[in-house]
Amino acid sequence: MKLFVLVFSMWGQTESGDWVYMGNQYVLNDPIPLENCEYLADLDNWSWHETNEYYTIQLDCQEVPG
Numbered sequence: 001m002k003l004f005v006l007v008f009s010m011w012g013q014t015e016s017g018d019w020v021y022m023g024n025q026y027v028l029n030d031p032i033p034l035e036n037c038e039y040l041a042d043l044d045n046w047s048w049h050e051t052n053e054y055y056t057i058q059l060d061c062q063e064v065p066g
Contacts, residue, residue, distance in 0.1 A: 003031035004061040013054045037061035
């Protein structure tokens, strides 16, 4: 069975409006099935407070090599 980790990555918006990866990420070090990871990554399951329109956090599921 393939397992995945939940990854939080930070993004910033450029002056031209493009979103670029800022080089920081946080990984939940608990491999889980894709279905569970996708549930956790679904923004409808979170509350968030963004006070700076030029920065955001993206949630993704990445497969654990095995």
